Amino acid sequence: MLVSARSFAEYRAMFALTDRDLDQRVLDCPAGAASFVAEAGRRGIDAVAVDREYAVHREELGLLVERETGFKRELLVQETAGFTPSWYADTDDLVRQWTANSRLFRADIAARPERYVAGALPGLPFPDASFDLVLSSHLVFSYGNRLGEEFHRAALLELARVARREVRLFPLMVYDTGERYHGLDRLREELAGAGIGSRVERVAYEFQPGDGEMLVLSCAGYRPPPAAAPRTTAVDPVRWRHREAALPTACG
Numbered sequence: 037m038l039v040s041a042r043s044f045a046e047y048r049a050m051f052a053l054t055d056r057d058l059d060q061r062v063l064d065c066p067a068g069a070a071s072f073v074a075e076a077g078r079r080g081i082d083a084v085a086v087d088r089e090y091a092v093h094r095e096e097l098g099l100l101v102e103r104e105t106g107f108k109r110e111l112l113v114q115e116t117a118g119f120t121p122s123w124y125a126d127t128d129d130l131v132r133q134w135t136a137n138s139r140l141f142r143a144d145i146a147a148r149p150e151r152y153v154a155g156a157l158p159g160l161p162f163p164d165a166s167f168d169l170v171l172s173s174h175l176v177f178s179y180g181n182r183l184g185e186e187f188h189r190a191a192l193l194e195l196a197r198v199a200r201r202e203v204r205l206f207p208l209m210v211y212d213t214g215e216r217y218h219g220l221d222r223l224r225e226e227l228a229g230a231g232i233g234s235r236v237e238r239v240a241y242e243f244q245p246g247d248g249e250m251l252v253l254s255c256a257g258y259r260p261p262p263a264a265a266p267r268t269t270a271v272d273p274v275r276w277r278h279r280e281a282a283l284p285t286a287c288g
């Protein structure tokens with residue numbers, strides 16, 4: 037798993053956020069080293085970040101992501117072979133932007149640590165309906181090749197539990213197959229049965245070609261069961277390859 041560092045402007049495009057949307061209490065889950073909350077804070081927006089990785093790394097996460105992004109430049113070139121993510125001019129531009137974003141993240145988590153909460157889907161450390169709007173980018177559906185449908189079901193219900201109005205998720209495409217998550221329609225039907233309406237909307241942002249759509253969950257009518265359903269854990273650990281490369285070999 038990769039910890040990425042997208043910007044406020046990317047979030048705005050990815051989730052088709054209006055000024056009115058941002059006039060609410062917002063949760064970014066999982067936030068990674070994104071600068072959305074940092075930049076939102078500068079604009080007076082009430083936004084909170086949650087990520088599993090904050091239990092392990094906090095202030096140093098920005099620096100780790102910066103080093104990892106630079107280290108993985110060649111890998112990113114291969115992963116994006118055949119396409120240029122439309123947001124970036126080229127891979128070097130992606131590295132430059134993620135580096136700048138992770139620096140903003142790093143400064144903000146040091147200055148406003150209370151805005152960065154350690155927590156893991158599908159068991160977030162917030163009471164029901166704690167946020168008006170919950171944004172979730174590049175974990176659910178995106179890692180659909182590694183995280184099973186049970187995790188997806190539990191994660192979607194958990195995101196809906198902490199949202200008073202809406203959850204928006206991007207992308208709906210599994211990153212390494214380039215196809216829409218196979219269980220999407222089935223999960224949407226199950227959510228509808230639980231009182232959570234959903235719709236797919238096109239957005240003016242693509243990371244991979246053809247992935248420019250988000251899922252919007254309408255949560256106002258959802259009443260989560262009082263006792264949480266058994267929580268499944270899905271672990272796809274972050275690999276810090278730049279650190280592995282720095283380890284001495286057995287011979288040396």
Ligand SMILES: C[S@@+](CC[C@H](N)C(=O)[O-])C[C@H]1O[C@@H](n2cnc3c(N)ncnc32)[C@H](O)[C@@H]1O
Nearest residue numbers: 039040041042066067068070088089156157173
């Ligand atoms: C690809 S990053 C996306 C970060 C950010 N949304 C962005 O677009 O830049 C995926 C993030 O998911 C986090 N993550 C993985 N599994 C998680 C879980 N079960 N609960 C919360 N965060 C998780 C990772 O630590 C990582 O920061």
